[in-house]
Amino acid sequence: MTQSQVLIVQHVPWEKPGRILDGLDDLGVASTVVNIAKSKKPDLPDFDQMAGLVVMGGPMGALDYDRYPGLKAEAKLVRAAISVGKPVLGVCLGHQIIATALGAKLAKGERPEIGFAPIKRVDKHGFFSMWDKQIDVLHWHNDVVGLPAGAQLLARSEHTKVQAFRVGSALGLQFHLEVTPTLLEEWLDEPSMVKDLKAAGGSKAQLREAFAACNPQIQPLADQVFSGFAARCNAYAQTLGAASAQPAV
Template sequence: MTAQVLVLQHVPWEKPGRIVTAFDEIGLGYQILNIVDEKKPDLPAFDELAGVVIMGGPMGATDYDRHPGLKAEAKLARAAIAVNKPVLGVCLGHQIIATALGAKLHRGERPEIGFGPIKRVDKHDYFSMWDKQIDVLHWHNDVVGLPEGAQLLARSEATKVQAFRAGSALGLQFHLEVGSALLEEWLDEPSMVKDLKAAGGSKSQLREQFARCNPLIHPLADQVFTGFAARCNSYARAIDKRAEESRPKDPVIS
């Protein structure tokens, strides 16, 4: 299989974590790139992408002057959704997809950092096993509105749009991708610790919350990310099939 998923990462510690674990489990190829500061990024051929994942980061989704690559990411998200290519956005990525589809970005009333509840608004096959409410990991200041025509999936007290579905795109404001190893990388990053302390949290408190919440979060993360990986895999097979059919056939010699 030649088609791959493109994973766009913005800072070293905001890794895809459990997302690429789901790709590895089915043998789906992927490429991780950071194009956030590139005006004209060198991206893989669009027709060969089986899906797009846009990760989190500390920058604003529409901060195109300081991070010109964000504009290319928004354009890529729109193009992928237009042809029903699977797209997944996490935190900043969720905001990039939403603003690319016309939603407004603004500062939240307060930072939402640490574990806290989200409420399911609407059921979808990504979330078929999800109870009405679950505690997840939050780490954001900015929030977005719901793109026109999108399906709202989850909200929290502080953030009206915690998850949405828009065509082939899924946006998650929260962090299902973070396992124990990735959490420790976050807690080794000074800027993340600074945010955590500013929000009234501590490393030990966050570790305790993770230990308490992870037994419920992990199965949900597996369901969401294996579901997304399956969609990407189906798209990849369709790409490879079209490529095979378009190859010139060897002449039959009788």
């Protein structure tokens, strides 16, 4: 990358950045999307020019390195980004990749969490300053993670102790604030997602109805979280630009 950009790591075509990308676009922060899950030695953009890192969701396990060797490279990338203070955001699988990259344990949850259900705020942070104590959000996961050492727990749910955390320059979200109405329809056109939904006792009609009911509360929270992340990426990009403008000594 000649220009600083936010690197967005996708794992499957339908788990897109959605509102995360909207937040970046609103501030004019450039981004590029890659899928490196199956690459043993992925070709990645210049790390020094990365203004931030987003790791999206996917159906694989965070430690499934045998089938998806690129996940190991993602974990290394997460650790490197956090070590130098680059903004990092992980959603669902991405949340689990951040946690496990920093030494947290990965396990199967008590039961799959699929559909809308409440999470409870444990601690207040700038990203969640407008958030009430409890809010219904979209869940879609089987695995859960522990809290990395030194991390601040931000949210939990009845069946998942770590729903959101902050550690260094990274924010992990087990739930899906990024999903827009259009993206939801893409999920519901994907057979594997529909299979999971039905196995959890849900239906397309129920999920659409719940999304319509919850979205007016979720949209402002998503805007705050993702605009905050975009602002951090923009500020980091400016430091990169300032550094590159310095004359060589």
